[in-house]
């Protein structure tokens with residue numbers, strides 16, 4: 001059931017700037033290797049979407065699914081929209097927020113994505129159903145207590161920081177809070193991952209899609 005998007009990544013975020021702040025170094029690292037990374041953003045307006053486009057050109061992202069919606073308008077109603085993005089992009093993996101993030105919009109986004117990944121996999125509902133292999137949950141405001149994986153972003157950190165700075169309407173807030181946070185967090189994760197800078201993720205396996213797919217079956221356990 002793999003589609004045209006095999007080997008590609010879809011990043012689903014709540015707000016313009018989350019892509020750079022949470023996963024910018026990882027996105028850049030993958031696009032530099034020729035791996036396609038698409039972004040679906042749940043909220044935005046003309047100013048913030050223009051900033052997001054500039055950030056994405058630095059990160060090497062070509063396909064952007066933008067929205068014109070207030071920051072706080074993230075509700076379950078958006079599930080179908082995310083299902084649509086998954087069926088169109090057909091990604092092998094999805095990167096999104098961490099469900100215990102401090103920001104409630106981020107929590108809601110993570111839950112919507114998890115549900116959308118499940119719906120998109122239902123062969124009994126969609127003729128073009130698509131099974132996402134796994135979800136990576138990223139950090140923004142809150143550190144994941146037990147990350148499953150760190151990505152070494154030493155070489156792509158500067159590009160990610162440049163992308164973050166394209167969000168001019170946000171970057172000065174809180175005394176350059178976001179820039180300081182990204183600097184401190186990627187440095188801390190780098191210490192843990194034995195490199196200069198890293199981004200950390202937890203992994204959510206969409207095991208609920210299991211009954212429908214051969215890929216979730218094995219012949220032996222080892």
Ligand SMILES: [Zn+2]
Pocket residue numbers: 014015018103105106140
């Ligand atoms: Zn956000």
